[in-house]
Amino acid sequence: MTELTEIKKQDLLYQGKAKEMYTTNDPDILWVHYMDQVTALNGKKKVQMKDKGKTNCAISARLFTELREQGIVSHFIEQLSPTDQLVQKVQIIPLETVVRNYASGSFVKRYQTEYLQKFDQPVIEFFYKSDELDDPFLNDDDALALGAATREQMAQIRQLALKANQHLRQIFAKMNVLLVDFKLEFGLTAAGDVILADELSPDNCRLVDLDTKQSLDKDVFRKGLGEMVPVYEEILQRLLKEGER
Amino acid sequence: MTELTEIKKQDLLYQGKAKEMYTTNDPDILWVHYMDQVTALNGKKKVQMKDKGKTNCAISARLFTELREQGIVSHFIEQLSPTDQLVQKVQIIPLETVVRNYASGSFVKRYQTEYLQKFDQPVIEFFYKSDELDDPFLNDDDALALGAATREQMAQIRQLALKANQHLRQIFAKMNVLLVDFKLEFGLTAAGDVILADELSPDNCRLVDLDTKQSLDKDVFRKGLGEMVPVYEEILQRLLKEGER
Ligand SMILES: Nc1ncnc2c1ncn2[C@@H]1O[C@H](COP(=O)(O)OP(=O)(O)O)[C@@H](O)[C@H]1O
């Protein structure tokens, strides 16, 4: 393995909607650049926003670090600059894993339940990661038929997602924030282990202030509720304050 | 329990899209009348068709009888007339259970796979039985959150659906017909057992002639491929011929 101090950014591997992924001189390590861009509706709505990248980069680094302390392994290696990180390269399992504690978003749309209705147990849903197909909802049999994941991998993903949920709920609760739902991505390491990848930020979480019930996440952008970056910065500030205690 | 010969039709309990369900003088028994009506798109497309009711009534009676001989309990009690049956009253579990052997219908639409692509393992999908919501797709966690079924009931449904699939595939194969997919409904008896209910007919199955690859099911109506009832009668004739051997 290359010494971390000797890692150099190389080619753009993937230009995503929120991040750029670069190869490095170590084949097992990627260089992630968080962009000042936000999209919704699978990229159909796209806006540039100053300081969005560095805010998400910092929140993600912090949450991955907290989860690591709880024994949940992720791809996160270290922060390089306000907008750049080194991560372990994985083969992304093409399932977007959504964990829901309260009804919101597509759940409410599909089943016409009440917004923020509490679930007795967290609800996990998989969506097939495919921009062309618009990330369709699927079940375990579908995922198997499509070759997206094995039953064992889905069982591991569920276990890790539920464990992450427990800790994230607590972290946000201390910040006076309700963790309504969030989306995770998992990947396979060269050794075949399933680990947490991608990012953990208000782009992929639904967060609601416990007192005001206001959204503190990308719904601010999706629903045009006001300035988004100050809301993300508020989440980062509460996280940092919580960390100081 | 009332003697079957003394069962009398009473009030219309439920006017469905394909059948009318009547109460009888036995609280545990319903009187089903198969109507000469076919609908698609959740009732938005609706047509009257002579002899459709009796054809489906006969096919359904036959298939439930064959499944019973294989140990799969259903609500079917007996045929009363060409269009009428007695069935055991159950509390319908609001999950439409779809078993897929080959890709078709909404699976192909959602995941853009090839029509009639074979699955290594049968794929089971649940849809939430709700006309208002347009029968949305759901997974086990959703079904639990919505109170549609318990985990144990879903496990039993899967087991029964797979067993029914094995036998139905064989029955249709002998008739030179491919069982592409089909929809089942299950219900709870007063004793709390999960049994097969509703109907088993070309209204709820995708059937394809093994040689011509033509649809022998409701897709003829959905896609406007020609006269539907003669196709259903063809299925009934092949079933009866198979039974004679
Ligand atoms: N550790 C990793 N190794 C390889 N790919 C990753 C890793 N973490 C995230 N990715 C992938 O890189 C992309 C990140 O960029 P993003 O802008 O979020 O993309 P997208 O537009 O697909 O959401 C995603 O497709 C994600 O699946």
Ligand SMILES: Nc1ncnc2c1ncn2[C@@H]1O[C@H](COP(=O)(O)OP(=O)(O)O)[C@@H](O)[C@H]1O
């Ligand atoms: N054994 C049974 N006991 C009670 N209800 C039943 C039984 N079998 C079927 N049903 C219900 O009766 C209705 C049958 O009529 P149908 O025309 O198929 O209705 P739908 O328009 O809801 O599909 C369905 O709603 C079905 O769930």
Ligand SMILES: [Mg+2]
């Ligand atoms: Mg992304």
Ligand SMILES: [Mg+2]
């Ligand atoms: Mg029906």
